[in-house]
Amino acid sequence: MGKQLLLDKINVPGIRTYEVYRKEGGYASVEKALKTMTPDDIVNEVKTSGLKGRGGAGFPMGMKWSFIDKKSGKPRHLVCNADESEPGTFKDRFLMEYIPHLLIEGMIVSSFALEAHRSYIYIRGEYMWVYKILQNAIKEAYAAGWLGKNILGTGYDLELNVHVGGGAYICGEETALIESLEGKRGNPRIKPPFPAISGLWQNPTVVNNVESISAVPWMILNGGAEYAKIGTEKSTGTKLISASGHIKKPGVYEIELGISVDEFINSDEYCGGMLNERPLKALVPGGSSVPILPAHLIYKTANGEDRMMSYESMSDGGFASGSMIGSGGFIVYNDTTCVVRNTWNFSRFYHHESCGQCSPCREGTGWLEKVLHRIETGHGREEDIDLLWSIQARIEGNTICPLGDAAAWPVAAAIRHFRDEFEYHVRFPEKIKNRDHFVEEPFEKVKHLLAKATV
């Protein structure tokens, strides 16, 4: 059993309530931080921990904190990104639903470190019941004196509220999230200025993921150096993985970074192996936007080394033969999956979620969806595969925010690793009429047709 810092108390009955959470040692890090540490001490512990932002981008949290503008004298804000919308990801919901006070505790300590007096948790609108759970937990924390004026008699004031979104993936991008928190459409801002200089209401703002903030209490109680001992040198700590797809035990797992992908998929402690013992075909290891990996690059890297659940091993080989750990949205596909259909599915998602500001993304995601749809439904043309490649290449890097990249990468990776499957769709439209074509006849069984037809 690996070490658990976030979910260790998740099975304690009643841990959702303030009384039980407090009895189990909750809020001890607030006492320690506010009474015995300076804000800079806390920033240093977080820097020492080496924690990389758990929302997906993996930017070091301590470094992000150190960028916040303290010179201007403007009010500062901490905003927790609980917009969790990356397909394949449902870990933050799990934390907030079952142990909401852990996030609130982390928000208090982190706000103190940033010397912020007005902080928000921005939660996606679809998690409406979790929004209500958090509202209730915040009320409990106010009543117990952990929020409000002069917390623990230290003179530190903090107003914490939860803000609910309206159903828009783009609001997970930090500047779109800030726009939405200001009551506007979720259109990402041009950077610079970065939020650390000019964020919410033009004030210096830090935006961190739920899981990142929830790790702070442990770091304060045990030290950043202790945290850094967990995991690998470059991937410190534990990570929540949202496991889904064709596995026996989908769910949220806390892993020590650095265990092998083989162990994660096949051990009973985690995913429990492949559903119905069907063969593994592909893996999206870090949410829909990261490159899909074909079977031969899942357990081993291109160099033949074991593939590990860590930032460095998952991205080993770059986009040519690697992927990214991203948000930890770990989607496993067996041989009944159609990669073309799945890529079309992702493209439909990005087309729907594009905010429409930048033409390459607004138009390009629609073209990707259309072309993929016609290939998947048997109307594809020989040149469509190259057309897809050219569209995705013209979106990537040409937009204000990373949604364009996120839409382009899955298409590029699917063509890179599964080009023969696209060719099969174009050349044998009669074989793919039924949407369950590979359920009835997995691609492995029919791919020989491709070779024959070229003779």
Added chain:
Amino acid sequence: MDRTHRIHQDINMTPELMATINELLSHYPEDKPKSALLPILHEVQDAHDNWLSVELMDKVAEIIGIRPIEVYEVVSFYTMFNQRPIGKFMFEFCQTSCCATRGVEDLMDYTCSKLGVGIGEPTADGLFEVRGVECLGACGYAPMMQLGDTFKEHLTKEKIDQLIDDCKAGKVELHYKVNHG
């Protein structure tokens, strides 16, 4: 928004609703009331049969003290705000990858044919509507749907049958209430 044929909506800003709105406004600095717009729209929509007419949006603008266009542009951007009346029990199936690989398309076909409607058309009695939406964040519990404030997960045809019966019998609570029990 249908500009030629507007559907009438009774506007009822009850004292309870106004108290909630004022509470939400207090979560933001006094000079930033617009920030409360999204949370307020959810509350107002919930209290008005889950949709927002132009007149209701204008009312929200007036209460917050912003221009009507600032409300329209937000309502039209976010998928959770409805600009027309919708079925009371809106079955919003997640259609994204993980749910799709675990059979959501078959379930949507099943539900539509059982209710005798297509996607996005309410049943004649106004009770039900089926929609396909994008990833709801329940990938490990696929296939699933959103119904009101909560999720219905690990769906099967049998569970859909049961759910439809429960909705008809008035046993389904759309709004979640925190209960520690």
